[in-house]
Each structure stands twice: as C-alpha cells, then as structure tokens.
Amino acid sequence: MSAEILNLRQFRKKQARSDKEKQAEQNRISFGRTKVEKQLTKALNEKAAQAHEQGRIDRNGDGE
Numbered sequence: 001m002s003a004e005i006l007n008l009r010q011f012r013k014k015q016a017r018s019d020k021e022k023q024a025e026q027n028r029i030s031f032g033r034t035k036v037e038k039q040l041t042k043a044l045n046e047k048a049a050q051a052h053e054q055g056r057i058d059r060n061g062d063g064e
Helices: 008-031 035-054
Strands: none
Touching: none
C-alpha cells in the first residue's frame, strides 16, 4: 500500500523540458520552412484569392 515517492524538483524539471520540446516542435513546423516553400505557399494563396475574386458577382443597384 505504499505510494510512489516523487521528487517534486525533478518532476518540475522533467515537465518543463517536455513543455519546451513541444514548443520547439511547433516552431520547427511553423518557421522551419525553406525560402522556396514559403514562396510556393504565397503563390498558391495568391492564386486561390484571385480565383475567388473572379467568381464574385458584381451587383449594381439597378436590379440587373
């Protein structure tokens, strides 16, 4: 019936390391892209925005 004894200082350090590693992984995903990948993403976004804008119906106030 004995509980496992934990050293809180070690537990906090282990938890902090784990949190930092999760943040580092997110940063690698977000910021770890090459210049070419960033340019490709920008070009695709601009193309999608242009296609969306072309599909817009321009309505005049004269009922046509």
